[in-house]
Amino acid sequence: MRHKSKSNWRVLSIFIVLIAVVYGIGSYYFATNNRFLPNTKVAGINVGNKTVQQASTTITNQLTNRKFSITQNGKTLTSFNTKQVGLKLKSTTALKTTLNKQSVWSWPLHLAHVVQASSTTKLTTTQNSKQFTKLVNQEVTKLNKTRTAGKNGTLTITNGQVKLSNGTQGNKIYAAKLASKLKKALASGATTLPITKAVYASVTTGSDxxxxxxxxxxxxxxxxxxxxxxxxxxxxxxxxxxxxxxxxxxxxxxxxxxxxxxxxxxxxxxxxxxxxxxxxxxxxxxxxxxxxxxxxxxxxxxxxxxxxxxxxxxxxxxxxxxxTGYNTKKQVIGNTYVEVDKKNQKMFIYVNGKLKLKTNVVTGLPPKQTTTTGVWSVWAKKRNATLKGSELDGTKYATKVSYWMPIDDTGIGIHDASWQPTFGGTWYKTHGSNGCINTPPSVMPKVYKLVALGTPVIVF
Structure with missing residues (x-):
């Protein structure tokens, strides 16, 4: 009996040694040959006992050339081959990372069952954008043939009363939403995409x-x-x-x-x-x-x-x-203004409704140089200016004045005129200005002081 017992222990010891040797050889093999452990799947594709490059080739061949189905409620709605979208595996970086993370000592466990590595392996895939867009549009058009479009809620106002009618969601598929989900599914290595209401075209129910x-x-x-x-x-x-x-x-x-x-x-x-x-x-x-x-x-x-x-x-x-001249008192001109009466050859200045100055003036020589009728405003004030222009015969002039207040965009304004021997009456009919309002030099300083920028000037 003792002899038989020793024999059994010897056999068991040899068996244990053999298992240890095999285990060691296997561990050494996977550690030194940089291969995936048996039954390892990435994106649903078995890459067991393959190097990164071999795995990449296998994944590329299968991932980019297999049937893909779009389903709903367990029913296949349409299907296509992944070749149609130009699907490609972009790099092997993720495969290398997965390989480096695997535990070579666990290789015997892989012999017993399949290990999915796809949850930790983020493959980088690309699609041909034109092919992908074309396919999505084709599939959406096909799928939407028997689907109902949603209807937005409406708001109506009748006799001052607001009415909201509820819209309906509908089940038309929105291409952009489907495209987004399809890209993720293809990249993950899935062979089906179950769609839900999340890909439906949005509508506003109007029930808020x-x-x-x-x-x-x-x-x-x-x-x-x-x-x-x-x-x-x-x-x-x-x-x-x-x-x-x-x-x-x-x-x-x-x-x-x-x-x-x-x-x-x-x-x-x-x-x-x-x-x-x-x-x-x-x-x-x-x-x-x-x-x-x-x-x-x-x-x-x-x-x-x-x-x-x-x-x-x-x-x-x-x-x-x-x-200019905006106010909130129903006044067009207001009560501060300059009045130029061409008929009477007089100028009046009112400030806050009170007459502050009146003077004789000389306006433009009729009929071609008459001072333009209208309501203007003083848009600038300048001391010691040189007025330049041309006479009717074309002769150019450059006249210096002490005070200059232009009122329009053609060069007409109010200024002192030391060359005029007299002001008022009918003098303007034969010795009128080139259009400006000639003012006595003794009066012009007062005018300059009284009249602020923006003051309306009424010429009539």
Whole structure:
């Protein structure tokens, strides 16, 4: 019995030694030959006992040339070969990393079952962008033939009442969403892509109660204007017409808002319109021409008004204007101005409604050099200027003056004229200026001091 027991131990010892030798040889083999352990799968492809380059070749051959299916609820909707998208394995870096991380001592376990390495191996793949886009569009067109498009919710306003109708989602597939998921599936080595509602084209259901609440707030807000002193409210019915609702966003119809602002501009602007004026000697007169006046900056005001209305809060605003002489007291010219009466050859200066100065002047020589009628403004003031121009016969001149106040864009202005022996009366008819308002040198310093930049100058 003792002899038999020793024999059994000897056999067991030999067997253990053999296993150890085989285990050692196997470990040494995989450690020194840089090969994947048996039954290792990457992207669903068995690369066991292969080097990185061999594994790359195998993966490339299988990954880039196999059937791929798009499914839904377990049913195959369509399929294609990965060759159609020009799928390629970009590099072997991820395979090298996986190989270096494997434990060579665990190789016997790999003989017993398959080990998926794809969860830790992030393959870098590329697709031919043109081929990929073409295939996605083809598949989406095919898939959408029997699918229903979604319908956005709508917002309607009837008699000042807001109504929201719910939209429907639909099951049309959105190409961009499908493309995104398909790229990830192909890169992971998957052979199927189960699609869900996540790839459907988005719609706005329109059932948001907040939208209805905000819309009502906008329609019922008190929207007031103060345009040049004229105060009025924008009708609620008008604002209701402007409201639009699209893709879950409330906005205003810019064309309609601009039309309304343009209408206000036409009605209240002073630029380019005749101006009625109560003169000192000739009673009420109507004056045409001149650059003095203001108008709304229609585009800027349209944008500003839109933003204000969409806040849904009561407001009173003054519009964005351009030009000169804007005020909020229903005054076109105001009570500070210079009056040039060509018929009576006199100039009057009013400050805050009070006559501060009156003087005789000499205006332009009729009929070709008459001082231009209109309402202008003093846009510059200069001491010791040289006025240059041409006489009617073409002779050029350069005249020095002590005070210069231009009022238009052609070189006409108010200045001292030491060469004039007399002012007022009918002298202008034979010795008139080239268009400027010639003022007595003794009076001009007072004029220069009284008249500020921007002061309107009425010539009639």
């Amino acid at each position: 109660a907040k939208i209805a609440k905000k819309t009502n707030a906008i329609i019922n807000e008190k929207a007031n204007y103060n345009v040049g002193g004229y105060k009025f409210a924008i009708p609620k019915s008008e604002i209701a017409k402007w409201l639009t609702y699209k893709n879950g966003q409330l906005s205003l119809n810019s064309t309609l808002v601009k039309a309304y602002v343009s209408k206000i501009n036409t009605k209240y602007r002073t630029y380019g319109k005749k101006k009625t004026f109560k003169s000192t000697l000739r009673g009420t007169v109507t004056v045409s021409g001149g650059f003095y006046g203001w108008s709304l900056k229609v585009d800027d005001e349209t944008a500003a008004l839109t933003a204000e209305i969409l806040k849904g809060k009561d407001f009173t605003r003054q519009p964005i204007v351009q030009g």
